[in-house]
Every structure is written in structure tokens, then in C-alpha cells.
Amino acid sequence: MLFNSFTFFVFFVIVFFVYWFPLKLSTKGQNIFLLISSYVFYAWWDWRFLGLIILSTLVDYFVGIFLSNESKENKRKVLLGLSIVFNLGLLCYFKYYNFFIENWIYAWQSVGIKSNITSLNIILPVGISFYTFQTMSYTIDVYRNKIKNSNSLINFATFVAFFPQLVAGPIERASHLLPQFSIKRVFDYKNTVSGIYLIVWGLLKKIVIADTCATYVNVIFDDYNNMNTLSLLLGAVYFAFQIYGDFSGYSDIAIGVSRLLGFDIMQNFNKPYFSRNIGEFWRRWHISLSTWFRDYLYIPLGGSKGKFTLKVRNVFVIFLVSGFWHGANWTFIFWGFLNALYFLPLLMFNKNRKYLDTASISFNKTGIVNFLNIIATFSLVVFAWVFFRSKTITIAFSYLNRLFTDLNFSFQYLSIERYSIEIVILIMLFVLVEWYSKSQEHPFIGKFKSIYLTITIFLIIILGVYSDHSDFIYFQF
Structure with missing residues (x-):
């Protein structure tokens, strides 16, 4: 269901009037209706992949609860690892499986060895790169004690599947969007x-x-x-x-x-x-993804602190991963590599925040x-x-x-x-x-x-x- 289609216009008109009139006095009713509407919106593409969103929602919802109730650090790390492995596992299978297999086959063929492994006809679920990152940031923030876990499955599920930004972002943080499902919304003309x-x-x-x-x-x-x-x-x-x-x-x-x-x-x-300069560009382009990689990858790696060689490593890691996030093709990786090269002079002369x-x-x-x-x-x-x-x-x-x-x-x-x-x-x-x-x-x-x-x-x-x-x-x- 495209935003620029008549179908979406009809869909949203219905959602808008039901949401603000029959349900205006019930925040919970609005959330349930939004959740159902979001699932309808996503199922419009391919209902078979709706189960992936629901499964991802359930895994991270219960991981969040277990993280909040667990005090032992080693067990908390295992729980966080479960969330990360699950979400990245979904992403890797649907988005990158054929990429790795095809490059594996090509690598062996280049030295004269034939491989019996074959690629699969895998359909990429729309929005999987966005909602997996959104749910991962939730469990990471709960693990870091930056936010409390959600006690409402309805609210959390609606946060994950919220249809306006479900399939192409922005990649929202739970600390910003999730609490908005708990408060009463009042229609505001402005x-x-x-x-x-x-x-x-x-x-x-x-x-x-x-x-x-x-x-x-x-x-x-x-x-x-x-x-x-x-x-x-x-x-x-x-x-x-x-x-x-x-x-x-x-x-x-x-x-x-x-x-x-x-x-x-x-x-x-x-x-x-x-x-x-390119540093300013990346503060203004796809801000939700740039800040996601900054907070959950770049800073944990050390960011712009430490030896210059480590700074260079961190820059290349974040740009190469960002390129790879965009698609299973060497063109995206090289695009990320080019942007890392662009960024290096700014890093060398401390101009990246100019x-x-x-x-x-x-x-x-x-x-x-x-x-x-x-x-x-x-x-x-x-x-x-x-x-x-x-x-x-x-x-x-x-x-x-x-x-x-x-x-x-x-x-x-x-x-x-x-x-x-x-x-x-x-x-x-x-x-x-x-x-x-x-x-x-x-x-x-x-x-x-x-x-x-x-x-x-x-x-x-x-x-x-x-x-x-x-x-x-x-x-x-």
C-alpha cells in the first residue's frame, strides 16, 4: 500500500475518522485499532510476512521483561545476545543469504573448485531492515538501563508495527515513540x-x-x-x-x-x-539510521576517542556496515567505502564537527x-x-x-x-x-x-x- 496511491488515501481516511471519533475517549482502544490497522497495512504487501513482525515483537517484548527482572550481568548479556542474534538472523537470512552463498561459490570457482551449494529464491520482506533495528534498539536500551521495559504488549506491538514509519522509517527509538502510546492523545488543529x-x-x-x-x-x-x-x-x-x-x-x-x-x-x-562537508551531510541525511549506527556501533567501538588508527577503523566499520545495510551488493559496500574516504580528512584535521x-x-x-x-x-x-x-x-x-x-x-x-x-x-x-x-x-x-x-x-x-x-x-x- 503506497503512500502515493488512492488505496492508501481511502485506508487512511477510514483510520483517521475511526481513530478520532468513536475511539477518541479510549487510548487503549486507539492503540488496538492502530495495531490492527498497521497489520492490515503491512499484510497488504504480503500477508505471509506478517508473522515475522509478530514473532520479532514477541521475542523482544519478553526479552525486555526478562532483562528488567534479571540482575546477574552474565545472564543479562545472554538475553541481549538472544535478541541481537534473532533479529540479525532474520535480517541475514532474508536479505543476505544469497549474497554470501553466491560469493562463496564464486570464491571457490576462482580457484577451480566447484561448489554444490545453491542459492535460494528468497523474497525480501518489506521494511525488515527498519523494524529489526527498531526492536533491537529497544532491547539494547533496556539492557543499558536507559529505558524501562514495556509492560503492555499492545503498546509495544503498536510501537513496532506503527504503519506510518513501518516499511521505510524513520527508525524510531523506544525512548521517544513508545511512551506516546501510553498517554492520551488530544486532537490538535495546529x-x-x-x-x-x-x-x-x-x-x-x-x-x-x-x-x-x-x-x-x-x-x-x-x-x-x-x-x-x-x-x-x-x-x-x-x-x-x-x-x-x-x-x-x-x-x-x-x-x-x-x-x-x-x-x-x-x-x-x-x-x-x-x-x-561530508560530516555535515551525514548529520542531515537519513538521520535516524546515522544516529542509530552512531549510538549502537560507532560509540561502543570507541568513536572518535583513542589512537588515530582506531578512529580510522571505527569510521570505516560504520560506513561499510551502513553501505551493507542498504543492500546485498558490492556496490553498496563500495559506496560506504567511498564515504569513509571522504570522511577521513575531516577526522585527520578534527573538522568532522565543524x-x-x-x-x-x-x-x-x-x-x-x-x-x-x-x-x-x-x-x-x-x-x-x-x-x-x-x-x-x-x-x-x-x-x-x-x-x-x-x-x-x-x-x-x-x-x-x-x-x-x-x-x-x-x-x-x-x-x-x-x-x-x-x-x-x-x-x-x-x-x-x-x-x-x-x-x-x-x-x-x-x-x-x-x-x-x-x-x-x-x-x-
Whole structure:
């Protein structure tokens, strides 16, 4: 059930009215209804995998109870290990089994030995990378005594399966979202309006920006051998805006839908393409995952403390694991490796926490430096996105080789129905609007916000790409 589908619109309208009217006086009733709705939402994809969410919920719920009732450290470690092994076991089997098997077979074949092991036809359950990390963070925090275990199975199950952010995040922390299921929610007009604004802005990002860019990205990447430098450059830039519009659009809709139900979930994107170095980029891109790896992997490894060699190791571990989290392909691992390389100079010169404010551009030295740094950082990010988008590392290098050696900057005719020059103008306007609202959640601010909203809805209707197959990119992760 896609956020950008009529089916979801009908589903949510029903959920919204039942939730706020017949059930408004019963928090428990609202939670039970949300849980049932969330299971229906997930089962819409494939009901067979609903059992995985329920099993993961039960395991971590009871592990949390046992952790709170156990005082012996060795037994608590065993309980935590059970949760981690179970969740990572699910993830490894469904997401990485074939990757490891295929590489095992290839490794033996490279030395002339044939292996009888075969890969399996495994379907990847939607959202498994997100909800397993969400439940793992719960048991880790209970183990660390940062939060108390949940005493309500209904509340915990609803926290795990909460449909707005179930299949593509943000990856919520139990310390933030779980307590919200225990308190009475009151309908708030301001929250409702801000939620609607976020939904509209998220839809524009997805079906106008991302899906329009996708039509060009697919044509260019699929036929890169016949593309010139300008087309390949545009293809890489288009993909940068496709993945940003797609994923941040999903996050905006998820946050907006949650607000309409009286919940606050964390911001997942904060204008990442206005970053002035790669450290700032990763503080603004997929924030829920970046902070998850920071808190549960990077800091436990030692973080930025200790010897420089250990710092370098920790940086490469977190970026390589982050790349691997995105998919069972060497392209994602190499993408993570590239970002680690980008980050190293900042670590060496202690500049990784340099930019903690919002960038500004003006006609002075600081403004010009900011502008140049933004362009340089965006260029590095776009370069790395080529590996993320390509099917193999070989294809990515071939793409880049042709990009830097063809040196033909003429416009090519692309046999697709959408416009060409107009998309460049559309992206430029989108960037200007993002810059105008860079300190806000959305551009619907000021005395002309109603006009901005009307124009946005008009653009969604006129320029939106409406397709039954326009899934969100991060559903595959």
C-alpha cells in the first residue's frame, strides 16, 4: 500500500475518522485499532510476512521483561545476545543469504573448485531492515538501563508495527515513540495543519521530483554506453534528486500522517544537499539510521576517542556496515567505502564537527566559501551515488569512465515521454524553494503560505507521475 496511491488515501481516511471519533475517549482502544490497522497495512504487501513482525515483537517484548527482572550481568548479556542474534538472523537470512552463498561459490570457482551449494529464491520482506533495528534498539536500551521495559504488549506491538514509519522509517527509538502510546492523545488543529503541509510537500518530492527524475535516470543508466558526458552528468544529478525526493518525501509523509494521529516522530532529513562537508551531510541525511549506527556501533567501538588508527577503523566499520545495510551488493559496500574516504580528512584535521549551524550564502568571504563548499560536497555525494545506483561496480566505473572521457556536452534526444529542459528548470526551482525554507520543515510559511500550498497542489496534479509501479526506493532495503 503506497503512500502515493488512492488505496492508501481511502485506508487512511477510514483510520483517521475511526481513530478520532468513536475511539477518541479510549487510548487503549486507539492503540488496538492502530495495531490492527498497521497489520492490515503491512499484510497488504504480503500477508505471509506478517508473522515475522509478530514473532520479532514477541521475542523482544519478553526479552525486555526478562532483562528488567534479571540482575546477574552474565545472564543479562545472554538475553541481549538472544535478541541481537534473532533479529540479525532474520535480517541475514532474508536479505543476505544469497549474497554470501553466491560469493562463496564464486570464491571457490576462482580457484577451480566447484561448489554444490545453491542459492535460494528468497523474497525480501518489506521494511525488515527498519523494524529489526527498531526492536533491537529497544532491547539494547533496556539492557543499558536507559529505558524501562514495556509492560503492555499492545503498546509495544503498536510501537513496532506503527504503519506510518513501518516499511521505510524513520527508525524510531523506544525512548521517544513508545511512551506516546501510553498517554492520551488530544486532537490538535495546529498539528493537523502542519501534518497536512508535510504530506503535501512529501507528495511533491515523491511524484513530481523523484518520479520525474526516475524516468530519465532509468533511460540514462540503462543505456550509459550510448550517452555523452552531459547526459551522464545529468543522469547522476537526476538520481541524486530522485533518491532525495523519494526517501525524504516518504519521511515527510510518514511524519505528517503520524501528526494527524497525534504522534511525534523524528526528523529524518534536514536539507542534506546544502551541507558544507561530508560530516555535515551525514548529520542531515537519513538521520535516524546515522544516529542509530552512531549510538549502537560507532560509540561502543570507541568513536572518535583513542589512537588515530582506531578512529580510522571505527569510521570505516560504520560506513561499510551502513553501505551493507542498504543492500546485498558490492556496490553498496563500495559506496560506504567511498564515504569513509571522504570522511577521513575531516577526522585527520578534527573538522568532522565543524558545521553545526545552517549554511548561509552572501556576497562576502564566508558566503562565497559556504557556496563553494556546498558545491564541492554535493559533487562528492553525486559521484558516490553512481555506485549506489549501478547494478555492479564494473558498470559504475564504466559509467564514470565515459562521463570523464567522452567530453561531449551537447543535448541528446531521449526517447521518453516526459519533458527534458523543463526538468532542469523544475529541479532548480525545487532547490530555490528548499533553500528559502532551509530552516523550516516545509515551505508553507509566511503570509503567502496558502498561495504556496495551492501552487504545490496544482503542480502535483499537473506534473505528478502516476504509476502503479512507482514504489519508494527504500522499500527494497
